[in-house]
Amino acid sequence: MTVHHPNAGQHSARKHTALPKARILIEALPWLTRHHGKTVVIKFGGNAMVDDDLKAAFAQDVVFLRHAGLRPVVVHGGGPQISAQLDRHGLVSEFKAGLRVTTDEAMDVVRMVLAGQVQRELVGLLNRHGPLAVGMTGEDAHLMSATKHFAEIEGERVDIGRVGQITEIDTGAVQALLDDGRIPVVSSIARSADDGHVYNVNADTAAAALAVALGAETLMVLTDVEGLYADWPDSDEVISKLTASQLEKLLPELASGMVPKMEGCLYAVRHGVTNARVLDGRVQHSILLEIFTDEGIGTMVLPDGAVINEDDDTEGKQS
Ligand SMILES: Nc1ncnc2c1ncn2[C@@H]1O[C@H](COP(=O)(O)OP(=O)(O)O)[C@@H](O)[C@H]1O
Ligand SMILES: CC(=O)N[C@@H](CCC(=O)OP(=O)(O)O)C(=O)O
Numbered sequence: 001m002t003v004h005h006p007n008a009g010q011h012s013a014r015k016h017t018a019l020p021k022a023r024i025l026i027e028a029l030p031w032l033t034r035h036h037g038k039t040v041v042i043k044f045g046g047n048a049m050v051d052d053d054l055k056a057a058f059a060q061d062v063v064f065l066r067h068a069g070l071r072p073v074v075v076h077g078g079g080p081q082i083s084a085q086l087d088r089h090g091l092v093s094e095f096k097a098g099l100r101v102t103t104d105e106a107m108d109v110v111r112m113v114l115a116g117q118v119q120r121e122l123v124g125l126l127n128r129h130g131p132l133a134v135g136m137t138g139e140d141a142h143l144m145s146a147t148k149h150f151a152e153i154e155g156e157r158v159d160i161g162r163v164g165q166i167t168e169i170d171t172g173a174v175q176a177l178l179d180d181g182r183i184p185v186v187s188s189i190a191r192s193a194d195d196g197h198v199y200n201v202n203a204d205t206a207a208a209a210l211a212v213a214l215g216a217e218t219l220m221v222l223t224d225v226e227g228l229y230a231d232w233p234d235s236d237e238v239i240s241k242l243t244a245s246q247l248e249k250l251l252p253e254l255a256s257g258m259v260p261k262m263e264g265c266l267y268a269v270r271h272g273v274t275n276a277r278v279l280d281g282r283v284q285h286s287i288l289l290e291i292f293t294d295e296g297i298g299t300m301v302l303p304d305g306a307v308i309n310e311d312d313d314t315e316g317k318q319s
Helices: 008-027 029-035 052-067 077-090 104-128 172-179 205-212 245-253 258-270 286-292
Strands: 039-044 071-076 134-138 142-151 156-169 184-191 196-199 216-221 241-243 275-280 301-302
Touching: 008 029, 008 205, 029 286, 039 052, 039 134, 039 205, 052 071, 052 104, 071 172, 071 205, 077 104, 104 134, 104 184, 104 196, 104 301, 134 142, 134 172, 134 258, 142 205, 156 184, 156 205, 172 205, 184 205, 184 216, 196 258, 205 216, 205 258, 216 258, 216 286, 241 245, 245 258, 245 301, 258 275, 258 301, 275 286
Parallel strands: 039 071, 039 216, 071 184, 134 184, 142 184, 156 196, 216 275, 241 301
Antiparallel strands: 142 156, 184 196, 275 301
Protein backbone atom coordinates (compact mmCIF):
# COMPACT_ATOMS: atom_id res chain seq x y z
CA MET A 1 0.00 0.00 0.00
CA THR A 2 1.36 3.41 -0.92
CA VAL A 3 1.05 6.02 1.78
CA HIS A 4 0.87 9.58 0.49
CA HIS A 5 2.28 12.21 2.75
CA PRO A 6 -0.51 14.71 3.45
CA ASN A 7 1.79 17.64 2.46
CA ALA A 8 3.36 15.95 -0.57
CA GLY A 9 1.84 18.35 -3.11
CA GLN A 10 2.87 21.35 -1.09
CA HIS A 11 6.43 20.04 -0.76
CA SER A 12 6.91 19.55 -4.47
CA ALA A 13 5.50 23.01 -5.14
CA ARG A 14 7.99 24.48 -2.68
CA LYS A 15 10.83 22.51 -4.26
CA HIS A 16 9.69 23.84 -7.62
CA THR A 17 10.08 27.46 -6.58
CA ALA A 18 13.17 26.89 -4.41
CA LEU A 19 15.32 25.15 -7.06
CA PRO A 20 15.60 28.10 -9.47
CA LYS A 21 16.71 30.22 -6.51
CA ALA A 22 19.43 27.68 -5.67
CA ARG A 23 20.54 27.70 -9.30
CA ILE A 24 20.88 31.46 -9.25
CA LEU A 25 23.00 31.25 -6.11
CA ILE A 26 25.18 28.52 -7.63
CA GLU A 27 25.62 30.56 -10.81
CA ALA A 28 27.42 33.10 -8.64
CA LEU A 29 29.89 30.53 -7.25
CA PRO A 30 32.70 31.01 -9.82
CA TRP A 31 32.47 34.77 -9.35
CA LEU A 32 32.43 34.49 -5.57
CA THR A 33 35.59 32.37 -5.79
CA ARG A 34 37.26 34.74 -8.23
CA HIS A 35 36.54 37.95 -6.35
CA HIS A 36 36.98 36.72 -2.76
CA GLY A 37 39.26 39.03 -0.79
CA LYS A 38 39.65 41.42 -3.74
CA THR A 39 39.33 45.18 -3.40
CA VAL A 40 36.71 46.90 -5.53
CA VAL A 41 36.57 50.68 -5.79
CA ILE A 42 33.09 51.89 -6.71
CA LYS A 43 32.49 55.45 -7.85
CA PHE A 44 28.91 56.55 -7.35
CA GLY A 45 28.18 59.55 -9.55
CA GLY A 46 26.08 62.55 -8.75
CA ASN A 47 23.76 61.99 -11.68
CA ALA A 48 23.06 58.38 -10.67
CA MET A 49 22.43 59.52 -7.11
CA VAL A 50 19.20 61.44 -7.51
CA ASP A 51 16.69 58.62 -6.98
CA ASP A 52 15.99 57.26 -3.47
CA ASP A 53 15.23 53.68 -4.57
CA LEU A 54 18.44 53.55 -6.61
CA LYS A 55 20.44 54.84 -3.68
CA ALA A 56 18.96 52.19 -1.37
CA ALA A 57 19.66 49.43 -3.96
CA PHE A 58 23.22 50.74 -4.35
CA ALA A 59 23.75 50.46 -0.59
CA GLN A 60 22.37 46.90 -0.59
CA ASP A 61 24.74 45.89 -3.39
CA VAL A 62 27.79 47.32 -1.62
CA VAL A 63 26.86 45.59 1.63
CA PHE A 64 26.27 42.37 -0.33
CA LEU A 65 29.79 42.60 -1.80
CA ARG A 66 31.22 43.10 1.67
CA HIS A 67 29.35 40.05 3.04
CA ALA A 68 30.39 38.02 -0.01
CA GLY A 69 34.03 38.51 1.01
CA LEU A 70 35.07 41.40 -1.22
CA ARG A 71 36.57 44.64 0.08
CA PRO A 72 34.43 47.46 -1.37
CA VAL A 73 35.50 51.09 -1.14
CA VAL A 74 33.04 53.81 -2.21
CA VAL A 75 34.19 57.10 -3.74
CA HIS A 76 31.30 59.44 -4.37
CA GLY A 77 30.64 62.46 -6.54
CA GLY A 78 27.94 65.05 -6.20
CA GLY A 79 28.25 67.44 -9.14
CA PRO A 80 24.49 68.15 -9.49
CA GLN A 81 24.10 68.52 -5.71
CA ILE A 82 27.02 71.01 -5.59
CA SER A 83 25.59 72.99 -8.51
CA ALA A 84 22.18 73.18 -6.77
CA GLN A 85 23.75 74.45 -3.55
CA LEU A 86 25.92 77.00 -5.37
CA ASP A 87 22.77 78.20 -7.07
CA ARG A 88 21.08 78.68 -3.68
CA HIS A 89 24.05 80.83 -2.67
CA GLY A 90 23.66 82.86 -5.87
CA LEU A 91 26.92 81.42 -7.29
CA VAL A 92 27.16 80.22 -10.88
CA SER A 93 28.57 76.82 -11.90
CA GLU A 94 31.13 76.97 -14.64
CA PHE A 95 33.05 74.00 -16.03
CA LYS A 96 36.25 74.12 -18.04
CA ALA A 97 37.67 70.95 -19.62
CA GLY A 98 35.04 69.00 -17.63
CA LEU A 99 36.18 70.43 -14.26
CA ARG A 100 34.36 72.89 -12.02
CA VAL A 101 35.94 76.32 -11.84
CA THR A 102 36.28 76.45 -8.05
CA THR A 103 36.69 79.83 -6.37
CA ASP A 104 37.58 79.94 -2.65
CA GLU A 105 33.93 80.67 -1.90
CA ALA A 106 32.75 77.76 -4.08
CA MET A 107 35.29 75.46 -2.41
CA ASP A 108 33.52 75.93 0.93
CA VAL A 109 30.25 74.88 -0.71
CA VAL A 110 31.87 71.88 -2.46
CA ARG A 111 33.29 70.66 0.83
CA MET A 112 30.05 71.22 2.70
CA VAL A 113 27.94 69.38 0.11
CA LEU A 114 30.31 66.43 -0.46
CA ALA A 115 31.47 65.77 3.10
CA GLY A 116 28.47 67.12 5.01
CA GLN A 117 25.59 66.04 2.84
CA VAL A 118 26.22 63.44 0.13
CA GLN A 119 28.77 61.39 2.08
CA ARG A 120 26.61 61.46 5.24
CA GLU A 121 23.61 60.21 3.30
CA LEU A 122 25.52 57.30 1.75
CA VAL A 123 27.05 56.36 5.10
CA GLY A 124 23.55 56.39 6.61
CA LEU A 125 22.12 54.16 3.86
CA LEU A 126 24.95 51.64 4.18
CA ASN A 127 24.73 51.60 7.97
CA ARG A 128 21.07 50.60 7.87
CA HIS A 129 22.58 47.16 7.29
CA GLY A 130 24.97 47.22 10.25
CA PRO A 131 27.94 49.14 11.65
CA LEU A 132 29.87 49.04 8.39
CA ALA A 133 30.43 52.37 6.65
CA VAL A 134 32.90 55.03 7.77
CA GLY A 135 33.01 58.33 5.90
CA MET A 136 36.17 60.28 5.25
CA THR A 137 37.55 62.80 2.79
CA GLY A 138 40.96 62.86 1.14
CA GLU A 139 41.97 65.24 3.92
CA ASP A 140 41.72 62.52 6.58
CA ALA A 141 44.98 60.81 7.58
CA HIS A 142 46.64 62.27 4.44
CA LEU A 143 44.55 59.97 2.25
CA MET A 144 44.88 62.28 -0.77
CA SER A 145 47.36 65.11 -1.20
CA ALA A 146 47.18 67.44 -4.17
CA THR A 147 48.71 70.48 -5.80
CA LYS A 148 46.95 73.04 -7.95
CA HIS A 149 45.72 71.72 -11.27
CA PHE A 150 45.61 73.94 -14.36
CA ALA A 151 43.23 73.03 -17.18
CA GLU A 152 44.65 72.66 -20.70
CA ILE A 153 42.40 74.36 -23.21
CA GLU A 154 43.61 74.52 -26.80
CA GLY A 155 47.21 74.30 -25.66
CA GLU A 156 46.71 77.10 -23.06
CA ARG A 157 47.20 76.65 -19.31
CA VAL A 158 44.02 77.95 -17.69
CA ASP A 159 43.58 78.79 -13.98
CA ILE A 160 40.41 77.08 -12.68
CA GLY A 161 40.85 77.93 -9.01
CA ARG A 162 41.01 75.38 -6.23
CA VAL A 163 40.99 72.28 -8.41
CA GLY A 164 43.57 69.77 -7.32
CA GLN A 165 45.78 67.25 -8.99
CA ILE A 166 46.53 64.27 -6.76
CA THR A 167 50.24 63.95 -6.00
CA GLU A 168 50.20 61.34 -3.28
CA ILE A 169 47.87 58.78 -1.73
CA ASP A 170 48.38 57.33 1.73
CA THR A 171 46.12 54.29 1.87
CA GLY A 172 46.88 53.46 5.53
CA ALA A 173 43.56 54.57 7.00
CA VAL A 174 41.50 52.95 4.22
CA GLN A 175 43.41 49.66 4.52
CA ALA A 176 42.91 49.68 8.29
CA LEU A 177 39.17 50.17 7.84
CA LEU A 178 39.01 47.38 5.25
CA ASP A 179 40.99 45.05 7.50
CA ASP A 180 38.46 45.84 10.22
CA GLY A 181 35.61 44.80 7.91
CA ARG A 182 34.37 48.37 7.35
CA ILE A 183 33.30 50.07 4.13
CA PRO A 184 35.20 53.35 3.57
CA VAL A 185 33.13 56.07 1.90
CA VAL A 186 35.43 58.71 0.46
CA SER A 187 34.62 62.28 -0.64
CA SER A 188 36.84 63.61 -3.41
CA ILE A 189 38.47 66.48 -1.54
CA ALA A 190 42.24 66.49 -1.15
CA ARG A 191 44.51 68.15 1.37
CA SER A 192 46.81 70.66 -0.16
CA ALA A 193 50.44 69.62 -0.23
CA ASP A 194 51.47 73.26 -0.74
CA ASP A 195 49.31 75.85 1.03
CA GLY A 196 47.45 74.25 3.94
CA HIS A 197 44.01 74.54 2.32
CA VAL A 198 41.99 71.93 0.41
CA TYR A 199 41.38 71.12 -3.25
CA ASN A 200 38.36 70.00 -5.22
CA VAL A 201 39.13 66.81 -7.17
CA ASN A 202 36.93 65.25 -9.81
CA ALA A 203 35.45 62.12 -8.21
CA ASP A 204 36.19 59.85 -11.21
CA THR A 205 39.84 60.86 -11.10
CA ALA A 206 39.97 60.36 -7.33
CA ALA A 207 38.37 56.88 -7.61
CA ALA A 208 40.85 55.78 -10.28
CA ALA A 209 43.84 57.06 -8.31
CA LEU A 210 42.60 55.33 -5.15
CA ALA A 211 41.96 52.05 -7.03
CA VAL A 212 45.58 52.08 -8.25
CA ALA A 213 47.01 52.99 -4.83
CA LEU A 214 45.00 50.21 -3.16
CA GLY A 215 46.00 47.63 -5.79
CA ALA A 216 42.30 47.08 -6.45
CA GLU A 217 41.13 44.34 -8.77
CA THR A 218 38.21 46.35 -10.12
CA LEU A 219 37.23 49.97 -10.60
CA MET A 220 33.50 50.46 -11.16
CA VAL A 221 32.17 53.82 -12.24
CA LEU A 222 28.40 54.22 -12.00
CA THR A 223 26.86 56.90 -14.15
CA ASP A 224 23.65 57.97 -15.86
CA VAL A 225 24.18 56.31 -19.25
CA GLU A 226 24.42 52.63 -20.24
CA GLY A 227 28.16 52.76 -20.71
CA LEU A 228 30.55 54.17 -23.26
CA TYR A 229 28.67 54.88 -26.47
CA ALA A 230 30.63 54.18 -29.65
CA ASP A 231 29.27 57.21 -31.44
CA TRP A 232 27.69 59.52 -28.87
CA PRO A 233 25.31 61.39 -29.22
CA ASP A 234 24.35 59.95 -32.64
CA SER A 235 24.04 56.30 -31.64
CA ASP A 236 23.23 54.40 -28.46
CA GLU A 237 25.39 51.42 -29.28
CA VAL A 238 27.39 50.62 -26.15
CA ILE A 239 30.95 49.31 -26.41
CA SER A 240 30.93 46.27 -24.13
CA LYS A 241 34.67 45.61 -23.92
CA LEU A 242 37.81 47.37 -25.08
CA THR A 243 41.52 47.38 -24.34
CA ALA A 244 43.53 50.27 -22.97
CA SER A 245 45.02 51.05 -26.41
CA GLN A 246 41.61 50.98 -28.08
CA LEU A 247 40.31 53.37 -25.42
CA GLU A 248 43.31 55.67 -25.80
CA LYS A 249 42.44 56.11 -29.48
CA LEU A 250 38.84 57.02 -28.60
CA LEU A 251 39.69 59.55 -25.88
CA PRO A 252 40.01 62.64 -28.13
CA GLU A 253 36.45 62.05 -29.41
CA LEU A 254 34.83 61.94 -25.97
CA ALA A 255 32.92 64.82 -24.46
CA SER A 256 32.04 66.33 -21.08
CA GLY A 257 31.64 63.99 -18.10
CA MET A 258 32.85 60.92 -20.03
CA VAL A 259 36.36 62.36 -20.30
CA PRO A 260 37.47 62.05 -16.64
CA LYS A 261 35.64 58.70 -16.39
CA MET A 262 37.43 57.10 -19.31
CA GLU A 263 40.77 58.77 -18.50
CA GLY A 264 40.37 57.29 -15.01
CA CYS A 265 39.62 53.83 -16.41
CA LEU A 266 42.65 54.05 -18.70
CA TYR A 267 44.94 55.17 -15.90
CA ALA A 268 43.62 52.37 -13.66
CA VAL A 269 44.19 49.46 -16.09
CA ARG A 270 47.58 50.87 -17.10
CA HIS A 271 48.65 50.88 -13.45
CA GLY A 272 47.69 47.43 -12.23
CA VAL A 273 43.89 47.41 -11.86
CA THR A 274 42.65 44.22 -13.60
CA ASN A 275 39.51 45.74 -15.07
CA ALA A 276 37.70 49.07 -15.04
CA ARG A 277 34.00 49.31 -15.80
CA VAL A 278 31.49 52.03 -16.54
CA LEU A 279 27.98 50.97 -15.48
CA ASP A 280 24.48 52.34 -15.71
CA GLY A 281 23.69 53.56 -12.22
CA ARG A 282 20.01 53.92 -13.26
CA VAL A 283 19.67 50.12 -13.38
CA GLN A 284 18.85 48.74 -9.96
CA HIS A 285 21.49 46.29 -8.67
CA SER A 286 23.80 46.95 -11.62
CA ILE A 287 26.79 46.22 -9.35
CA LEU A 288 25.56 42.72 -8.48
CA LEU A 289 24.71 41.96 -12.11
CA GLU A 290 28.19 43.04 -13.13
CA ILE A 291 30.14 41.18 -10.46
CA PHE A 292 28.17 37.97 -9.98
CA THR A 293 26.50 37.06 -13.28
CA ASP A 294 27.26 36.42 -16.94
CA GLU A 295 25.09 39.35 -17.83
CA GLY A 296 27.79 41.99 -17.55
CA ILE A 297 26.23 45.31 -18.44
CA GLY A 298 28.03 48.50 -19.39
CA THR A 299 31.58 48.92 -20.67
CA MET A 300 34.65 47.02 -19.47
CA VAL A 301 38.19 48.31 -20.06
CA LEU A 302 40.95 45.72 -19.90
CA PRO A 303 44.73 46.04 -19.99
CA ASP A 304 46.43 45.54 -23.34
CA GLY A 305 47.03 41.85 -23.92
CA ALA A 306 43.80 40.79 -22.21
CA VAL A 307 41.58 38.43 -24.19
CA ILE A 308 38.56 40.28 -25.53
CA ASN A 309 35.85 37.69 -25.99
CA GLU A 310 32.39 39.12 -26.48
CA ASP A 311 30.71 35.82 -25.56
CA ASP A 312 32.00 35.31 -22.08
CA ASP A 313 33.40 37.12 -19.12
CA THR A 314 37.13 36.55 -19.55
CA GLU A 315 37.95 39.69 -17.66
CA GLY A 316 41.59 40.34 -17.04
CA LYS A 317 42.87 37.04 -18.40
CA GLN A 318 46.20 37.78 -20.00
CA SER A 319 46.97 36.03 -23.25
N1 LIG B 1 30.85 58.55 -25.65
C1 LIG B 1 30.01 58.80 -24.65
N2 LIG B 1 29.29 57.78 -24.12
C2 LIG B 1 28.45 58.00 -23.09
N3 LIG B 1 28.23 59.23 -22.53
C3 LIG B 1 28.90 60.29 -22.99
C4 LIG B 1 29.84 60.12 -24.07
N4 LIG B 1 30.39 61.32 -24.31
C5 LIG B 1 29.84 62.18 -23.43
N5 LIG B 1 28.94 61.59 -22.64
C6 LIG B 1 28.18 62.26 -21.56
O1 LIG B 1 28.80 61.99 -20.30
C7 LIG B 1 27.79 61.95 -19.30
C8 LIG B 1 28.28 61.22 -18.05
O2 LIG B 1 29.12 62.08 -17.30
P1 LIG B 1 28.59 62.91 -16.01
O3 LIG B 1 27.33 63.61 -16.35
O4 LIG B 1 29.74 63.71 -15.51
O5 LIG B 1 28.23 61.73 -15.02
P2 LIG B 1 28.38 61.52 -13.43
O6 LIG B 1 27.59 62.56 -12.72
O7 LIG B 1 27.85 60.15 -13.26
O8 LIG B 1 29.85 61.61 -13.09
C9 LIG B 1 26.65 61.26 -20.00
O9 LIG B 1 25.40 61.54 -19.39
C10 LIG B 1 26.74 61.83 -21.42
O10 LIG B 1 25.95 62.99 -21.50
C1 LIG C 1 36.97 69.48 -9.98
C2 LIG C 1 35.56 69.00 -10.11
O1 LIG C 1 34.93 69.15 -11.15
N1 LIG C 1 35.02 68.40 -9.03
C3 LIG C 1 33.68 67.89 -8.97
C4 LIG C 1 33.58 67.00 -7.72
C5 LIG C 1 32.30 66.21 -7.65
C6 LIG C 1 32.15 65.22 -8.80
O2 LIG C 1 33.08 64.82 -9.48
O3 LIG C 1 30.86 64.77 -8.94
P1 LIG C 1 30.25 63.86 -10.13
O4 LIG C 1 30.98 62.57 -10.09
O5 LIG C 1 28.83 63.75 -9.73
O6 LIG C 1 30.44 64.60 -11.43
C7 LIG C 1 32.65 69.03 -8.89
O7 LIG C 1 32.93 70.05 -8.26
O8 LIG C 1 31.55 68.84 -9.44
